[in-house]
Amino acid sequence: NAGVTQTPKFQVLKTGQSMTLQCAQDMNHNSMYWYRQDPGMGLRLIYYSASEGTTDKGEVPNGYNVSRLNKREFSLRLESAAPSQTSVYFCASSRDRNEKLFFGSGTQLSVL
Amino acid sequence: QKEVEQDPGPLSVPEGAIVSLNCTYSNSAFQYFMWYRQYSRKGPELLMYTYSSGNKEDGRFTAQVDKSSKYISLFIRDSQPSDSATYLCASPGGGSSNTGKLIFGQGTTLQVKP
Numbered sequence: 145n146a147g148v149t150q151t152p153k154f155q156v157l158k159t160g161q162s163m164t165l166q167c168a169q170d171m172n173h174n175s176m177y178w179y180r181q182d183p184g185m186g187l188r189l190i191y192y193s194a195s196e197g198t199t200d201k202g203e204v205p206n207g208y209n210v211s212r213l214n215k216r217e218f219s220l221r222l223e224s225a226a227p228s229q230t231s232v233y234f235c236a237s238s239r240d241r242n243e244k245l246f247f248g249s250g251t252q253l254s255v256l
Numbered sequence: 257q258k259e260v261e262q263d264p265g266p267l268s269v270p271e272g273a274i275v276s277l278n279c280t281y282s283n284s285a286f287q288y289f290m291w292y293r294q295y296s297r298k299g300p301e302l303l304m305y306t307y308s309s310g311n312k313e314d315g316r317f318t319a320q321v322d323k324s325s326k327y328i329s330l331f332i333r334d335s336q337p338s339d340s341a342t343y344l345c346a347s348p349g350g351g352s353s354n355t356g357k358l359i360f361g362q363g364t365t366l367q368v369k370p
Contacts, residue, residue, distance in 0.1 A: 186363050187344065234299050241357075245292075245300075249297075
């Protein structure tokens, strides 16, 4: 029972490099989310997709883009990585808005 | 001011103690609340959710909401070392704040010592 799968688990980038974080869920959920978690800041929403074909900004969208590729997959792209984007990134999904979130195991990203 | 706030701790207790974890929220329109548990290097997982005021019990865990003071609590009875984790409270908001996105507190780190 995979649930929410994120790749990669760890990544080190140099400032200015780009990368895409991948997320897939196998629970037939409509809504998907990207969060970042920093010490003392808790979980902050970057982008979310309430349903296939829609995306919307969260609390901290600057420097990121997302793609809801299909119902299962929701990717997060850093076009030009900055040290301020060093964080742990979590993908999550829910059956619908306002319902409980299921989280992936996270991606530890360091930008040097 | 964050809409949902927690004391980040850390909170350290001996095994068997009763633990009280607390959150405050700022908007009286918030209607239901969730508690997530996050082990080190793992994603959060839903522990409990509760609607409006009152208590909800699940085994050793009790979630309590006091809407008059905008205060939510999670009590852990007979705490175990396996309860050592970060506990996050969350709410989808309410009224005009209900955007379908969960609002999380900062999380409280709990350590239960054997």
